[in-house]
Amino acid sequence: MKNLCKFSGQPKFENPSLIVGWKEDAGKLSPKVIEYLNKKIKSESFCEMEPVGFFSLGGVAIENDIAQFPESKFYCSERNDLVIFRGNEPQLEQYRFLNAILDVAEHYCKVKELFTISSTVAPIVHTSSRRILAIFNQQQLQQKFQGYGLEDMNWEGPPAISSYLLWTAERRGIPGVSLWPEIPFYLAAGEDFQAIKLTLSFLDKRFNLGLDLRDLDERIRDQNIKIDQLRKEDTEINKYIGMLESELSLSGEEQMELTKKVTELLEKRE
Amino acid sequence: MGIRLYKEPEFENSIMFCGWPGIGNVGMSAIDTLRRVLRAEEFGEIEPFDFFYPRKVRIEKGLLKDLEFPSSKFYFQRIKERNLIFFIGEEQPTEGRTRYAEGQKAYEMANLVLDVGEKFGCQRVYTSGAAVTQIHHTVKPKVWAVPNNENLVDEVKKYENTILMSGIEGRSGQGTITGLNGLLLGAAKARCLDAVCLMGEIPYYLQGAPWSYPKASKSVLEVVTKILDVKIDLSHLDELAERVEENIEELLESLYKAEVIPPQVRDEIEKLRYARPTEPGPITEEEQKKMMEHIDELFKEGGRKDEKPL
Numbered sequence: 001m002k003n004l005c006k007f008s009g010q011p012k013f014e015n016p017s018l019i020v021g022w023k024e025d026a027g028k029l030s031p032k033v034i035e036y037l038n039k040k041i042k043s044e045s046f047c048e049m050e051p052v053g054f055f056s057l058g059g060v061a062i063e064n065d066i067a068q069f070p071e072s073k074f075y076c077s078e079r080n081d082l083v084i085f086r087g088n089e090p091q092l093e094q095y096r097f098l099n100a101i102l103d104v105a106e107h108y109c110k111v112k113e114l115f116t117i118s119s120t121v122a123p124i125v126h127t128s129s130r131r132i133l134a135i136f137n138q139q140q141l142q143q144k145f146q147g148y149g150l151e152d153m154n155w156e157g158p159p160a161i162s163s164y165l166l167w168t169a170e171r172r173g174i175p176g177v178s179l180w181p182e183i184p185f186y187l188a189a190g191e192d193f194q195a196i197k198l199t200l201s202f203l204d205k206r207f208n209l210g211l212d213l214r215d216l217d218e219r220i221r222d223q224n225i226k227i228d229q230l231r232k233e234d235t236e237i238n239k240y241i242g243m244l245e246s247e248l249s250l251s252g253e254e255q256m257e258l259t260k261k262v263t264e265l266l267e268k269r270e
Numbered sequence: 271m272g273i274r275l276y277k278e279p280e281f282e283n284s285i286m287f288c289g290w291p292g293i294g295n296v297g298m299s300a301i302d303t304l305r306r307v308l309r310a311e312e313f314g315e316i317e318p319f320d321f322f323y324p325r326k327v328r329i330e331k332g333l334l335k336d337l338e339f340p341s342s343k344f345y346f347q348r349i350k351e352r353n354l355i356f357f358i359g360e361e362q363p364t365e366g367r368t369r370y371a372e373g374q375k376a377y378e379m380a381n382l383v384l385d386v387g388e389k390f391g392c393q394r395v396y397t398s399g400a401a402v403t404q405i406h407h408t409v410k411p412k413v414w415a416v417p418n419n420e421n422l423v424d425e426v427k428k429y430e431n432t433i434l435m436s437g438i439e440g441r442s443g444q445g446t447i448t449g450l451n452g453l454l455l456g457a458a459k460a461r462c463l464d465a466v467c468l469m470g471e472i473p474y475y476l477q478g479a480p481w482s483y484p485k486a487s488k489s490v491l492e493v494v495t496k497i498l499d500v501k502i503d504l505s506h507l508d509e510l511a512e513r514v515e516e517n518i519e520e521l522l523e524s525l526y527k528a529e530v531i532p533p534q535v536r537d538e539i540e541k542l543r544y545a546r547p548t549e550p551g552p553i554t555e556e557e558q559k560k561m562m563e564h565i566d567e568l569f570k571e572g573g574r575k576d577e578k579p580l
Contacts, residue, residue, distance in 0.1 A: 095319040152332030159327035160579035167337040
């Protein structure tokens with residue numbers, strides 16, 4: 001662990017939980033939730049994992065004009081007894097990477113519960129209320145979270161990194177839940193503030209954080225106004241969104257068109 | 271990273287057969303058929319975690335039930351005083367960049383397989399794969415054999431319907447065996463362990479096809495059963511081969527009709543139908559390249575799109 005991780009602090013915890021978010025996610029949900037959370041609870045970085053062996057490091061990616069570099073950092077809030085991990089999904093040696101996260105969490109921080117945050121794209125309309133779908137790795141934990149408004153799900157298919165982490169945690173006896181807030185498919189390339197707020201509200205309730213999320217209300221309102229304006233200007237888009245509001249499904253072509261127009265609209269810099 | 275053994279057969283002087291997926295699934299299908307027909311018993315596995323990303327998660331009523339990884343399993347059987355070990359790998363560890371194994375992970379897996387083989391007295395390893403060549407799909411495939419040391423050459427020459435690389439026109443004994451079916455030969459050589467790769471011929475225009483090519487697997491099995499001096503019922507492979515051949519004929523016919531395959535390419539493929547099996551292919555490499563441009567594109571379009579992970 002010492003070779004993989006660089007520690008820059010020695011935080012003390014009592015009974016902490018670990019929240020894991022990834023830097024890339026549909027609707028930017030995972031990175032934004034972690035960013036907001038870190039800012040609101042004033043958490044500080046105390047440990048960083050080395051990228052060698054987990055990322056190809058064959059150069060750097062450029063996103064929005066800026067050169068990027070893989071980051072895998074742990075943050076802490078001693079006051080709230082929280083450990084937060086934010087990182088890029090590893091390209092190589094995923095099992096070793098996930099175990100390295102859990103090594104820090106278990107042996108260094110004595111983490112008792114794991115929460116992962118990733119969005120799931122859904123055929124829903126942006127004006128509808130979002131759901132948080134949840135996957136637990138232990139039944140006792142699932143029972144403990146009844147009353148939090150989480151929705152059970154059935155699914156079989158390729159696993160995302162969050163599911164892989166949840167499974168790895170289960171093998172080590174760490175109870176955990178993966179939170180999968182729904183994102184309207186046409187907001188996947190942008191930011192879905194409503195889903196971000198819903199996720200933060202869940203964490204607020206679970207950990208009594210006292211988060212002030214009013215700024216997110218403003219962002220939701222602004223985004224909805226922009227999309228309303230687009231509906232007024234574009235009859236096709238208005239029709240597609242209307243169909244989604246009436247719970248009618250769109251064809252692949254219609255979905256593409258709606259996604260393209262909304263993404264273009266939200267990407268416009270003010 | 272490790273090996274899990276559930277049983278330890280009391281084996282000495284064993285022979286090991288290894289199969290991984292590859293072109294037309296020729297090798298894996300041959301080895302796995304032999305394992306099934308001989309009712310070999312599973313006795314261990316290589317843990318998948320360091321080699322593979324899981325391929326499936328199962329979630330029921332909000333509970334994570336299972337994560338499924340590609341398996342890499344060992345089996346054993348004793349037939350006519352011969353101790354046989356089988357290794358079947360459902361996938362080759364690729365490190366995310368290539369279709370076939372290469373680099374450190376591949377070498378690690380090859381050595382784990384050989385560790386188990388040597389633990390149970392392995393004296394000889396056979397791997398199997400496909401030899402992409404200019405034959406028609408109606409022709410009985412030969413088996414290309416590549417031993418990992420000179421002492422095996424005379425023995426290999428005696429195998430029926432088998433050819434060494436030096437016997438293939440234009441190759442001068444040279445070639446490459448991609449992936450673990452080849453790398454294992456090298457890793458065995460480094461341990462002074464005898465190994466032979468048996469490759470069933472597959473028409474080059476089917477190398478990108480998403481289905482298996484049982485006709486070549488059968489050719490490999492004919493060689494292997496002779497080596498082992500066992501008779502096994504291969505009728506199901508015959509039936510499968512017949513069906514695949516019908517499908518290929520139908521597909522090619524429909525593509526010719528729809529002019530998806532240009533007449534020139536069609537003529538080249540049809541030339542192969544009448545080439546004698548021992549003849550070198552009638553098509554130049556340049557022509558083959560041109561034909562593959564059309565045919566590979568065709569199979570690519572039929573590829574399945576990945577589901578979104580969760």
